[in-house]
Amino acid sequence: MDLKDYREQIDRIDRTLLENLQERMRVAEGIAKYKLEHGMRVFDPVRERQKIEKLLWDSDEDLAYYNKILFTTIMEMSKDHQHKFLHEETETVHRIRDALRYSPKVFPRRAKVACQGVEGAYSQQACDRFFSMPQISYQKNFRGVFQAIQKGECDYGVLPIENSTAGSVNAVYDLMMEYHFNIVRSVRVKINHSLLAKPGTRKENIREIFSHPQ
Template sequence: MDLDELRSNINDIDNQIQELFFKRMNLCCDVAQYKIDNDLPVFQGAREQHILDKVAQKSSDDMKGGSKVLFQTIMDISKCYQYQRFFAQTNKIEYKKLDLSGHHKVAVPGTNGSYSHIACSNLFDDYEPIFFEDFDEVFTAVENGEAEFGILPITNTTAGAVERTYELMKKHDFKICASTKVKVSHCLAVRKGIKFEEIRSVYSHEQGLHQCSDFVEENGFKTHKYANTALAACYIKDSDQPYGAICSEQCANDLGLDILKRDIANAAYNFTKFILISKETLKSENADTISVCLVLPHQSSALYRLLTKFSVAGLNLSMIESMPVANTDFDVVFYLDFQGAIDTPEVAKLLSELDSELSYFKFLGNYEEM
């Protein structure tokens, strides 16, 4: 046979597979309906494993793995289809309209001139910052009502995820209601009168040190991590040692520091994404990003099977981060962002499905970048 004939035969087989797939899906729905009518458990793990074992037995050694993946995927698609038709709750997540106009109290890490403080000006025209040294205190201030909102860095285009924020997101009860990006323009600032050649140590947040690692290594500086870039600048201002701080130019100017070097980050395109958090579920009219976190079971292809659910629902994942869970046997929390709105049926059904199937699932918010 020539190539065209081979491809024609493949097309014929593909058509047969598709017809059989449709027949199987319809039969699965009939089975699900029968179980519902007769008050029987719908999803049965033992039945799935029995099918996979039979598939493996009928397969050659070199096709065994692929055959199991194929049939596992078919069964996962079947469950998604059944869930969407029969089992998903139609009631949507309750929320209030996000309103950032007027005067608001905002919990902010650091002090005047911190990048978090700068991010607030992207979101609010009138706000009262309440400054805290630690990210944990920002979450707590929102939880206990001391502040209406809190703002925190979550990822950077150069240094990646802000791990401390992700660690605390599992611990605290909050919702993301907006996000914004801030261009990061790091400078080297010192107490007045300090000369560049006197500097041996620089202080900054670990992200600031990472983003300026080339500059730091080139000059042989010893690095010291601080809770916040702006607080690091406050520290070196009050020190009698010739220390430097990596911070924003606004922070250096506000504190009356001398700027010895500007634009010292590794990459010229350097942005940090910040999230605005609240105690309640607040949603703007044009919210188009949904954030969730979840824990997957220690099973083969668990992440692949999770991604199948998003694919079947036609929802686009835009971010996946993973963080280890403390005091566990290498459990991992996955943080996912995907496009959508919670007041649409496909999203409401998927969220309900994930909540019902996973041992740990948390809806983190539906928001837009502002």
Template sequence: MDLADIRQTIDGIDTTLLNSFIERMDIATEVAKSKIEMGKAVFDPARERSKLNNLAGRAPERYEAQTIALFRLLMSMSKAEQQRYINELKGITISQKAHATAAACDTPFPQTATVACQGVEGAYSQIAACKLFDVPDIAFFETFEGVMRAVHDGFCEFGVLPIENSTAGSVNAVYDLLAQFDFHIVRSLRLKIDHNLLVKPGTKLADVREVYSHGQAIAQCAGFIESHDLHATKYPNTAMSAEMVASSGRTDVAAIASRSCATLYGLEVLESNIQDSDNNYTRFVVISREPRVYPGANRTSLMI
């Protein structure tokens, strides 16, 4: 079979899997109804262990681990759907809903998911997302609000946003949006930020007159910018500024961005680690429409 035929076969299998998945999730409501009538809890650990052992025994040995991982994830999603149905019937409070979610969510933080990030490839949000998720399916948006709306509309399961920096302080725009959207923070990451001055190949520091970057990055590199008498212009995102410099016809501009942006956009690292403080960290948060408490959770965030 050539690649086109193989892909067509895979597409057919994926369609079958999708239809079976939808059928399985739809029946979760009927399972919840039966459990309510019988007075049973959503989570039945003995039944789940027995089911997983049976499935693992029926799978080829080379796929045993993957079979367990797949069906454990399916069971977790089914339990979450059952709990959602029960919660809607009860009309429970936010506090009760949080407790119910913690009880229903017994699987680790997902390794892969659809994730919304602000900027383009090479942005610090993308770097954070790849540390938070093993294999995220990332969709990029120009603004923080675009990330929020992607999660709100169900286009993405999660969003990754910067919330505060050890040097420049809070990212106020994100705080304002958290107040506007009824979302939940389900995980966070403290990421070391090392800013670099990126230029077109052959550009010397003496040639640079204007530097582009996100306002937070500019604030974090204020000392370097001032000492070299550079004009700083705010741009929506660090990686977007690198992309803009690469496509610009000018040779007197530079971008402050991550080192990975140099490779991505054909730029050179003219100066590395130009942030004012070596202890420069940004905390990124993962937002979700639904409260989810994963094993090992040890932080509570309150909006007051």
């Protein structure tokens, strides 16, 4: 098999994991409602410890450590989800729920986002600060970000507008005027440039450096 075949297998397994995880969380909702009706607590340390021990006993030995992390995390998620169904519905809780339900969603947790650059670029770091679950489309240049939004391919664009060394990124401001887009949120990202070289390169032998003008 080649890399493509392995990746297709991983994608298939991930889809199955997602379906099973969501099914597990829905079952946890039923458990939460049962516990609420019978006055039981969400956290049952004895049951949880026994379950982890059984799962690890059935696990391949070389993967037991990773499986422990996985199922401990899943159980924490399950308990957190169950707690949503166990809070007493007081007047204050009702008011909070109504405020959350009817307040406009100013900024989504997930969105299709255009970024200038490539995977690992500073624009991606900024994007991950804005959105917890972004679907990122990488563009070759600033104009590509604006075009992706204009065409409806993306909902938001992440672009640099200020630089503590060089000042305003005028090209971006010019494109904002051209496309009539607005800034809806900003974030500061620390920029830490590095000099890349082949392994074994000695600094005294470097004669020419290629870089962005900044």
